[in-house]
Amino acid sequence: MDLFFQLIITGVVIGSIYSLLALGFTLIYKATDVVNFAQGELLMVGAYVCLHLTVSYSIPFIASFVITLIFTFLMGFFIEKVFLRRMIGEPIISIIMLTIGLSSVLKSIVQIIWGTDTRTFPPVFSQEPIQIAGLSISRVYIYSIVAVAGFLVLFSIFFKKSKVGVAMRAVASDQQAALSMGIDVKKIFALSWAIAAVVSAVGGIFLGNINGINTSLSHFGLMVFPVVILGGLDSILGAIVGGLIIGILENLAGGYIDPLIGGGAKQIFPFVVMIIVLMIKPYGLFGTVEVEKV
Amino acid sequence: MNYVNCGNFKTSYTKDAEVYQTKFSKALIWGFVIALFGLPFLLGPYLLYVMNLIFIAVIGAVGLNILTGYTGLISLGQGAFMGVGAYAAGYFSLRWGIPFYLAIPMAGLTTAVFGAFFGIPSLRLKGLYLSIATLAAQFIIEFLFIRLEPITGGVTGLSIDYANFFGIEIYDDFRFYFLSLTICILMTLAGMNMMRTKLGRAFLSIRDNYIAAEAMGISLFRYKLLSFAVSSFYAGVAGSLWAYYTTIITPENFTISVSIQYLSMIIIGGLGSIQGAIFGAAFIVVLPEFLQSISDWAGSYYPAMTQIIGSIKEGVFGLVIILFLVFEPEGLVRRWRLIKAYWKLWPFSY
Numbered sequence: 001m002d003l004f005f006q007l008i009i010t011g012v013v014i015g016s017i018y019s020l021l022a023l024g025f026t027l028i029y030k031a032t033d034v035v036n037f038a039q040g041e042l043l044m045v046g047a048y049v050c051l052h053l054t055v056s057y058s059i060p061f062i063a064s065f066v067i068t069l070i071f072t073f074l075m076g077f078f079i080e081k082v083f084l085r086r087m088i089g090e091p092i093i094s095i096i097m098l099t100i101g102l103s104s105v106l107k108s109i110v111q112i113i114w115g116t117d118t119r120t121f122p123p124v125f126s127q128e129p130i131q132i133a134g135l136s137i138s139r140v141y142i143y144s145i146v147a148v149a150g151f152l153v154l155f156s157i158f159f160k161k162s163k164v165g166v167a168m169r170a171v172a173s174d175q176q177a178a179l180s181m182g183i184d185v186k187k188i189f190a191l192s193w194a195i196a197a198v199v200s201a202v203g204g205i206f207l208g209n210i211n212g213i214n215t216s217l218s219h220f221g222l223m224v225f226p227v228v229i230l231g232g233l234d235s236i237l238g239a240i241v242g243g244l245i246i247g248i249l250e251n252l253a254g255g256y257i258d259p260l261i262g263g264g265a266k267q268i269f270p271f272v273v274m275i276i277v278l279m280i281k282p283y284g285l286f287g288t289v290e291v292e293k294v
Numbered sequence: 295m296n297y298v299n300c301g302n303f304k305t306s307y308t309k310d311a312e313v314y315q316t317k318f319s320k321a322l323i324w325g326f327v328i329a330l331f332g333l334p335f336l337l338g339p340y341l342l343y344v345m346n347l348i349f350i351a352v353i354g355a356v357g358l359n360i361l362t363g364y365t366g367l368i369s370l371g372q373g374a375f376m377g378v379g380a381y382a383a384g385y386f387s388l389r390w391g392i393p394f395y396l397a398i399p400m401a402g403l404t405t406a407v408f409g410a411f412f413g414i415p416s417l418r419l420k421g422l423y424l425s426i427a428t429l430a431a432q433f434i435i436e437f438l439f440i441r442l443e444p445i446t447g448g449v450t451g452l453s454i455d456y457a458n459f460f461g462i463e464i465y466d467d468f469r470f471y472f473l474s475l476t477i478c479i480l481m482t483l484a485g486m487n488m489m490r491t492k493l494g495r496a497f498l499s500i501r502d503n504y505i506a507a508e509a510m511g512i513s514l515f516r517y518k519l520l521s522f523a524v525s526s527f528y529a530g531v532a533g534s535l536w537a538y539y540t541t542i543i544t545p546e547n548f549t550i551s552v553s554i555q556y557l558s559m560i561i562i563g564g565l566g567s568i569q570g571a572i573f574g575a576a577f578i579v580v581l582p583e584f585l586q587s588i589s590d591w592a593g594s595y596y597p598a599m600t601q602i603i604g605s606i607k608e609g610v611f612g613l614v615i616i617l618f619l620v621f622e623p624e625g626l627v628r629r630w631r632l633i634k635a636y637w638k639l640w641p642f643s644y
Contacts, residue, residue, distance in 0.1 A: 035422050086620050092421050093368050094619050097561050100554055101615035108609025112602050222433075222550075225426050233422075261441060268437040271430040278415055278427050 015247020040221015046201020076197030232287020357528020377548025379530030409526020
């Protein structure tokens with residue numbers, strides 16, 4: 001039973017990071033109809049920038065965390081302005097390929113600057129695990145869950161209450177109507193990329209604290225697809241719930257199926273789940289069903 | 295736009311639908327094909343190697359273009375399907391001792407079955423959802439390559455004998471050139487002609503408007519699966535050729551990045567054009583070789599460069615895709631048509 005709970009806890013931690021990534025993905029998809037295959041690279045860039053600031057300039061972790069968020073915000077803004085702005089109205093395959101191209105470019109820049117070796121954060125969080133109900137949980141897990149939950153709450157308030165957040169939701173539900181009501185749709189597009197980059201960076205920084213940082217972090221970008229398919233591509237609630245479910249399922253598969261078949265189940269299981277979801281409920285748990293009639 | 299030479303009138307629909315618009319273009323194309331067969335006597339082993347890679351890539355790219363360019367179904371799994379072809383050919387030749395000229399079409403058929411199976415989600419999904427489903431197919435197949443050890447040999451892979459054509463062993467670049475060129479021409483011709491048949495027109499109509507296509511009596515179920523099957527058949531042939539070329543089949547040759555390379559081939563070449571697939575395949579095969587030679591040259595001056603050269607190559611690859619999408623979204627084939635039109639109209643450009 002201990003193993004079970006341990007797996008669940010790891011699943012929740014990883015799953016909450018998936019949720020953040022999926023949130024970024026969903027934001028971009030909702031506002032701009034762009035499928036972002038470079039989400040994992042945004043995460044990786046955030047993690048590396050934060051690491052660089054803490055290690056090379058020995059800036060305190062909190063400060064470099066904030067600087068990283070500002071940096072990634074501007075980066076997301078820039079990416080939308082320079083690349084995605086030109087692709088409005090292009091077929092979906094072109095946009096998919098553009099983000100794939102973007103992901104190679106980002107990955108290559110990171111490798112040129114920081115190399116391919118695995119690096120670790122200096123111990124930011126206390127290494128001593130916390131004992132809860134007989135289970136030892138490492139502190140970084142607790143901080144991750146708390147921080148991720150905080151960010152998710154922050155964003156839901158932002159979308160519900162703030163003027164920009166409401167404008168973003170308006171653009172997401174109907175671009176034409178939003179445009180005619182005087183909302184600057186271009187600004188919203190750029191903003192959704194910026195926010196997506198920020199939330200990915202948060203995920204990347206915590207992931208980096210848990211596992212260390214190398215370029216394989218970008219694989220997390222692919223895990224976003226099972227999450228958003230399960231939750232529904234255009235649902236923020238779906239991104240959160242889907243992230244947790246996939247994170248937990250993935251870890252359970254890793255714990256119970258891997259020993260039977262000799263590894264690899266953890267990586268593949270989310271995709272199997274995804275195929276099943278696609279076949280049974282293509283629009284996910286909370287996604288909007290597109291009705292097509294002649 | 296299709297420019298036709300002055301004085302070349304069409305008086306019947308049959309003439310209008312001819313493959314070769316004029317005798318001159320027919321002569322030109324056949325001349326080019328014959329020249330291709332003469333080429334290996336002039337080229338060194340390295341260039342022959344590049345040419346062989348191009349021929350294999352052309353087959354895969356034509357297949358993907360039938361699926362994505364003509365039928366409008368995006369697939370991120372072409373690399374995995376090539377792997378299925380390679381492993382099938384390896385299995386047939388190793389376990390059953392089947393000669394390569396039977397093993398290659400059999401591998402193609404096996405892959406076609408696989409492709410049709412993984413194409414089933416396309417009946418309910420389209421566009422983005424379908425591309426994500428094929429992404430899952432890619433990962434699941436990759437996983438099978440590693441885990442199905444009795445068939446695929448796991449991470450160590452399979453090692454097979456060179457193709458043996460009635461006692462002639464095809465063991466070097468020179469000999470393989472003729473094999474790959476012949477298969478490449480056959481497959482390309484088949485693809486070109488397929489698009490002139492009922493099958494090809496059904497694919498096109500599904501791409502342009504699937505609701506209208508269905509209303510006109512085209513069975514979406516049958517033709518979408520057929521499109522996946524045909525495309526996977528091409529992937530299987532390309533993969534099995536690759537297997538006979540390298541004689542070692544390992545999972546890392548058929549990863550997601552291979553699928554992405556094939557997608558970029560058809561985008562850079564031109565979606566929905568066989569010619570475009572050829573251009574794109576040549577471009578994407580030559581680009582890394584070109585970058586490698588530049589980096590070798592630069593590495594002799596700046597030894598530190600060699601460390602990061604792999605990363606730079608990847609970045610340039612991504613950048614090329616982005617630049618093409620932004621500045622030449624219809625691909626190389628459009629540029630080619632513009633050049634042709636320029637010479638037809640020269641010196642009167644209007």
